[in-house]
Amino acid sequence: MHSSKDKPMQAVQERAARQAATERDPRWARVLARDASADAEFVYGVRTTGVYCRPSSHARLPRPENVVFFDSPAVAEAAGYRASRRDGPDRSAVAARQAEAVAQACRLIGASEELPNLAELAAQAGLSPFHFHRVFKARTGLTPKAYAEARRRERVQAGLAQGRSVTEAIYDAGFNSNARFYAASDRVLGMRPSDYKAGGTNAAIRFAVGQCSLGAILVAQSQRGVCAIALGDDPAALVRELEDRFPKAELIGGDGDFERLVARVVGLVEAPRLGLDLPLDIRGTAFQERVWRALRDIPPGRTLSYTELARRIGAPRSVRAVAQACAANTLAIAIPCHRVVRADGQLAGYRWGVERKRALLERERGA
Numbered sequence: 295m296h297s298s299k300d301k302p303m304q305a306v307q308e309r310a311a312r313q314a315a316t317e318r319d320p321r322w323a324r325v326l327a328r329d330a331s332a333d334a335e336f337v338y339g340v341r342t343t344g345v346y347c348r349p350s351s352h353a354r355l356p357r358p359e360n361v362v363f364f365d366s367p368a369v370a371e372a373a374g375y376r377a378s379r380r381d382g383p384d385r386s387a388v389a390a391r392q393a394e395a396v397a398q399a400c401r402l403i404g405a406s407e408e409l410p411n412l413a414e415l416a417a418q419a420g421l422s423p424f425h426f427h428r429v430f431k432a433r434t435g436l437t438p439k440a441y442a443e444a445r446r447r448e449r450v451q452a453g454l455a456q457g458r459s460v461t462e463a464i465y466d467a468g469f470n471s472n473a474r475f476y477a478a479s480d481r482v483l484g485m486r487p488s489d490y491k492a493g494g495t496n497a498a499i500r501f502a503v504g505q506c507s508l509g510a511i512l513v514a515q516s517q518r519g520v521c522a523i524a525l526g527d528d529p530a531a532l533v534r535e536l537e538d539r540f541p542k543a544e545l546i547g548g549d550g551d552f553e554r555l556v557a558r559v560v561g562l563v564e565a566p567r568l569g570l571d572l573p574l575d576i577r578g579t580a581f582q583e584r585v586w587r588a589l590r591d592i593p594p595g596r597t598l599s600y601t602e603l604a605r606r607i608g609a610p611r612s613v614r615a616v617a618q619a620c621a622a623n624t625l626a627i628a629i630p631c632h633r634v635v636r637a638d639g640q641l642a643g644y645r646w647g648v649e650r651k652r653a654l655l656e657r658e659r660g661a
Contacts, residue, residue, distance in 0.1 A: 313359035321363050325349050331422065334392065334429045337364050345378040346370040353378055368605055392429050395419035399430060403442045412438060441580060499540055502548030503529045504556045506563045508650045511626075512536060513548075513556045519574050523559060523626045525646035539624070563627060563654070574628060581612075585619035592633045594658040599637045621645060627654070 316322050324332040330350035339346040340356040346364065347353050364370040367377065399415045415438055416426035430438050499521065501514035506525075512532040514522040522539065526532045537545065548556065584607045592598055598606070604616045620631040621643070632651040636642050644651035 309359045313357070316358035316361045319363065321349070322358060322361065325361075326355070328352070331425045334425065335365075337367055337370050338362065339364060339370050339373070339375040344375055346375040347378045351378065368602075395421065395426070396430055399426075399438065400441065403438065436580060436584065497540065497543040498546060499536075499543050500546045500548050500552050501533070501536060502553050502556045503532060504553070504560055506560045508563060508653055511556070511560060511563070513559050514545075515552070515555070520555075520625065520628065522624050523628055524624070525626050525650055559627065563657075574625060581609075581615060582619040582622055584609075585616055586623060586629045589620070589623070589629050589631055589633065592630060594630075595655075597633050597635045597639075597655065599639075600634055600642070601637055603634055617642070630654075633658075 321332070321336055321338070325338055328350050332349040335349075337346045337348055338356075339362045341360045341362060342356070346367065362373075364373065364375075371377075396419075399419060402410055402415065402418065412423045412427060415430075416423040419426050419429075421429065427437065430436075430441075497516060499514050499516050501512060501522070503510055503512045505511070508525055509527050510525070510529040510532055512522065512524045512526075512529070513520065514536055522536055524532050524535060585603065588603060588607050600613050600617050600620075601610075603620075604610050604613045607616070609616070617634075620634055623629050623631045623645075626632075626646055632644055632654045634642070641648050641651055641655075
């Protein structure tokens with residue numbers, strides 16, 4: 295045991311160790327330089343005051359032994375720190391400039407036949423390519439290239455749904471040649487354009503229905519990957535729902551190999567911490583994809599509120615849209631929308647039943 299005389303010396307040693315660790319961290323040099331380009335990368339908290347600041351903050355610099363770094367304001371707040379009042383105007387100005395730069399980039403991407411390269415987008419924003427890439431992804435949840443592809447996919451799908459010819463839809467979406475579009479058509483539509491326009495004609499989807507502790511489970515896979523995971527009480531109803539979603543596709547009962555895939559999904563239901571690595575066929579709007587990607591980052595046994603999820607994807611005012619994106623998810627468990635709850639911790643609606651949602655969460659917490 296340490297005597298009372300040893301405690302002051304131990305405290306001095308701990309402070310010295312914290313100081314040395316902070317001074318070795320490359321982020322500390324950026325704080326000393328008040329580097330505004332680091333504002334989108336991290337914040338620092340001050341142990342003695344309980345506040346956090348951006349690297350560019352003009353607040354008085356703390357002692358290095360009192361500094362702790364966080365990847366984002368949300369992480370700092372989760373650790374119990376609050377935003378510095380003095381730093382507020384600086385953060386607001388930086389955030390406003392970044393939001394406008396990203397908005398301009400999105401407009402340019404949307405209006406361009408060819409995707410502007412990263413250097414061009416960064417130059418327009420007045421940022422380095424590396425910093426612009428980080429800011430854009432932090433704001434939209436997607437890289438500039440992924441955002442451009444999502445926008446093109448939406449335009450092609452909308453054009454075909456409105457009855458335009460494949461050629462018209464291709465050019466209206468910003469592809470400047472049929473060849474460029476057809477090279478990317480599987481990624482954009484998941485099938486040939488003519489098949490998509492015809493409601494899934496010629497698309498082959500394998501499926502199988504199994505049983506798990508939560509009832510019947512259906513798994514379906516297109517040429518691109520798993521396109522549906524559904525839970526329910528009635529296996530026939532799950533199959534009818536699949537038929538309604540893909541009315542013109544060829545539905546093929548799974549063979550032994552495919553049923554092994556179903557067994558892997560059932561294994562995830564029974565032992566969620568084992569994880570699941572499936573090629574997923576995720577087709578949605580750019581916003582939905584942002585939400586679905588964030589859902590897959592929530593660890594088993596943990597939950598987020600819809601408000602927290604909206605903040606995590608950089609859209610704090612879009613709580614309702616986030617809830618709608620969760621409801622639009624058709625890949626139960628693989629995209630774990632069951633890990634999102636109301637702000638008060640209560641369970642909200644779940645397309646496969648609130649009781650199944652409760653059972654999944656209880657299983658994850660006890661696994």
